Amino acid sequence: MEWLVSLLGGGLVMFGLRDLFHTLWHPTRHGGLSRLVMTALWRLTRRFRAGRRVVGLVGPLSMVTVVAMWAGTVIIGWAVVYWPHMPESFAFSPGSEAAQEPALLDSLYLSLVTVATLGLGDIAPGEAWLRLISPLEALVGFALLTATVSWVLxxxxxxxxxxxxxxxxxxxxxxxxxxxxxxxxxxxxxxxxxxxxxxxxxxxxxxxxxxxxxxxxxxxxxxxxxxxxxxxxxxxxxxxxxxxxxxxxxxxxxxxxxxxxxxxxxxxxxxxxxxxxxxxxxxxxxxxxxxx
CATH class of the missing domain: 1.20.58 (Methane Monooxygenase Hydroxylase; Chain G, domain 1)
Incomplete structure (x- = not known):
């Protein structure tokens, strides 16, 4: 059951990365999630006949929303991967009260810190496979930041x-x-x-x-x-x-x-x-x- 939950988290991460790839780098650039968000926001403003100032914000706000959804999908997905193995498969720094927190909260915290490449070190993976995939999340976080800048440019x-x-x-x-x-x-x-x-x-x-x-x-x-x-x-x-x-x-x-x-x-x-x-x-x- 633990591995099934971790695989579910991995699937969520892949879903977010697939949408990012199709939006930014695929030749047809048909991102499912990003296209859905932008179309919905655009139609919403047209339906309610929003003023030009509001309509002018649709594009930038849509991009911010899409990037936030990509980041949220990756962070939550990796947290779900960690969740079933928290805290027994992780090492906590001496004096840290993190182990006393709910496992899901610790998993979200570790995922957020890792994807942001902060590397605080108060929670570290103990098992070999977790030590391999945790740096991979940091690489995904760096790629997400680079992709966002490239998209704007x-x-x-x-x-x-x-x-x-x-x-x-x-x-x-x-x-x-x-x-x-x-x-x-x-x-x-x-x-x-x-x-x-x-x-x-x-x-x-x-x-x-x-x-x-x-x-x-x-x-x-x-x-x-x-x-x-x-x-x-x-x-x-x-x-x-x-x-x-x-x-x-x-x-x-x-x-x-x-x-x-x-x-x-x-x-x-x-x-x-x-x-x-x-x-x-x-x-x-x-x-x-x-x-x-």
Whole structure:
């Protein structure tokens, strides 16, 4: 029975590590627990029509919540591993009153101290197998800290690329290029560069799906609000006289269709054409409509 409880704790640890792996390092990055938490918090704020300040906190708070759940799963899992063997399989420092505490409390304390790599030493494993797995928990704790920092450093550059594209589209809309300006070599280069940026954002939504749950602020920095203008530019490019401009317009149209497919497949589930998907994207991010 003791080993069955320890195996249950080991399974809990593996569940947390699996979710961490699929969220951060798996090619499809489909973390079960993390995706569920972020989706639930996002839908909760949308359902109750929370203000922009509250919605803007969903992304950061979701990441904090997910990291806390990873840490809690690892700590509790390892505590369950220790619990059936506490206190007879552990050595206590002289004068310590830890042995007088409940076994579960001592197990949680030892797990927390170990995963935090504090190494206080007032409770030490006595049996050989416990002396092997206890340092392993410290390695997991160090990996969890490193993974959290890496996650933050990956998400924010993806957000920057998305917002840069939105601001660029807003500036283009305000400058309102004429048909002659767009139907030129410079126009072809412009549409081609926009297609490249759209592809980058599409990859970001694939690799860093958590970035979807970050609110972009004002309309000029929100891709949800500005993506419609990119579609309008693509249509103008496809109707141009110069073949290179038409080609660039086709590239931008294809990139936008690919982006819409990813958004619909992973987040929106409308099953409609790109225009309908982008409208749903704008609504989901608190925009009344996509900017034409």
């Amino acid at each position: 990956e998400i924010y550059p993806a957000l920057t690329r998305r917002r840069v594209l939105a601001i660029r589209l807003a500036l283009l809309r305000d400058s309102d290029p004429t048909t002659a300006q767009l139907d030129s070599t410079a126009g072809a280069l412009l549409l081609d560069s926009l297609a490249t940026e759209v592809v980058r954002v599409r990859i970001d939504f694939t690799q860093y799906a958590e970035a979807y749950y970050f609110h972009d602020g004002e309309d000029h920095s929100s891709l949800a609000a500005m993506v419609g203008y990119a579609a309008a530019l693509a249509e103008r490019g496809q109707a141009a006289r110069r073949p290179e401009v038409r080609l660039a317009g086709d590239l931008l149209t294809g990139a936008l269709a690919d982006l819409a497919a990813i958004l619909d497949q992973r987040f929106l589930h409308t099953g409609g054409p790109p225009a309908e998907v982008f409208a749903a994207y704008a609504t989901d991010h608190g925009r009344d409509r996509v900017q034409p």
